[in-house]
Amino acid sequence: MIVVKVGGSSGIDYDAVCVDLAGRWKAGERLILVHGGSGETNRVAEALGHPPKFVTSPSGYTSRFTDRQTLEIFEMVYCGKMNKGLVERLQRLGVNAVGLSGLDGRIFEGKHKDSVRSVEGGKVKVLRGDHTGTVERVNTGLIELLLGAGYLPVLTPPAASYEGVAINVDGDRAAAQLAVALRAEALLLLSNVPGLLRDFPDESSLIRDIPANDVERYLEFAQDRMKKKVLGAAEAVAGGVGRVVFGDARAGKPISAALSGAGTVVS
Numbered sequence: 001m002i003v004v005k006v007g008g009s010s011g012i013d014y015d016a017v018c019v020d021l022a023g024r025w026k027a028g029e030r031l032i033l034v035h036g037g038s039g040e041t042n043r044v045a046e047a048l049g050h051p052p053k054f055v056t057s058p059s060g061y062t063s064r065f066t067d068r069q070t071l072e073i074f075e076m077v078y079c080g081k082m083n084k085g086l087v088e089r090l091q092r093l094g095v096n097a098v099g100l101s102g103l104d105g106r107i108f109e110g111k112h113k114d115s116v117r118s119v120e121g122g123k124v125k126v127l128r129g130d131h132t133g134t135v136e137r138v139n140t141g142l143i144e145l146l147l148g149a150g151y152l153p154v155l156t157p158p159a160a161s162y163e164g165v166a167i168n169v170d171g172d173r174a175a176a177q178l179a180v181a182l183r184a185e186a187l188l189l190l191s192n193v194p195g196l197l198r199d200f201p202d203e204s205s206l207i208r209d210i211p212a213n214d215v216e217r218y219l220e221f222a223q224d225r226m227k228k229k230v231l232g233a234a235e236a237v238a239g240g241v242g243r244v245v246f247g248d249a250r251a252g253k254p255i256s257a258a259l260s261g262a263g264t265v266v267s
């Protein structure tokens, strides 16, 4: 089993990802697609007059402050436009894909965090009314049912809280938990960069290999949202996933390239 997570930043070639995915699926490989949608969510939120608000925690992690209205916009984009766009591409390529969010069948579950600490102007503020959390549990029953019946699952945040509330969760870490739960042989985190760069945005500074027992040390090279990918990779390899690759989804055959060693390989 291979878990492929494709991001939602600008420049990603979703046609290239789906053509590659469809080819491998039809050849008999079992794969699951997880996706993001941050770039499009930002555009739609601006257009709807509710611009995105990002907060940086005292430990340096950036996240989207998700009030109820933001959550609804997030769902429109992630579960609507992005998810159905990918399912449609796969259907046109002859793959019977099924798109679901983590809320459906409680595929992704975690604790609801209602407040977040944010560093603003050198001071730490507590913001309430946040609909976020982290995936702690993956319920694989529905996924196994779909895979067993020949469907390719296309999954997206949000997740379900233990009380059944929709929560915005990081897609990379959700994909990592999924890969662990399914005992996947590989997790591919594909985005609009060649991999983890030692000196972002200099693409010639690509880090080619990271030893599985030393992933967290590489957090120092990751800025803002890349930190979550490094954290997800650490969680996946600690949970028994054989290999995590940070790969490029901007062109070519992104999945095949990542599986044949392009990008940053954590193993």
Ligand SMILES: Nc1ncnc2c1ncn2[C@@H]1O[C@H](COP(=O)(O)OP(=O)(O)OP(=O)(O)O)[C@@H](O)[C@H]1O
Residues within 6 Å of the ligand: 006, 007, 008, 009, 035, 036, 037, 038, 039, 171, 172, 190, 191, 192, 193, 195, 196, 197, 198, 199, 200, 221, 222, 223, 224, 225, 226
């Ligand atoms: N050291 C680094 N190497 C590579 N990219 C980095 C680094 N530090 C920060 N980044 C940023 O991380 C981004 C990738 O993370 P991001 O979460 O935005 O992507 P995504 O997975 O495509 O999106 P989504 O959240 O929608 O799934 C890159 O576009 C880049 O701007």
